[in-house]
Amino acid sequence: MKIFFKNKSLEIKVKSLSPLGKFTGLMFRSSDNENLLFKFKKHSRHSIHSIFVFHKFLAVWLNGENKVVQINLVSPFCLSIKPSKPAGKLIEIPFNKKNEGIIKKLVGKEIFK
DSSP, X not given: OEEEETTEEEEOOOXXXXXXXXXXXXXXXXXXXXXXXXXXXXXXXXXXXXXXXOSOEEEEEEOTTSBEEXXXXXXXXOSOBOOSSOEEEEEEEEOSGGGXXXXXXXXXXXXXX
């Protein structure tokens, strides 16, 4: 999937989720999991949580044109994470070696120190 961030495009491999997958997301999964794509029926400020997620991940909120609206660094067991602007899609990117390059481009190298 191609996303747009700071006037640049970035290709991210994602797995679209079924309705049940949207309910569980990264819960009970290892950090070596795939990047997950949530598509919402309407643009809104959908909140998520990281209860039963045992690793950090990035929540990348997108508008209808796949432009990044907001990026949140999500720690394990947060009760609520909500974007400040409406979004139509969300990508959950687990912290792992295969996503290191993508994460560095989105939030910077210092995040891995």
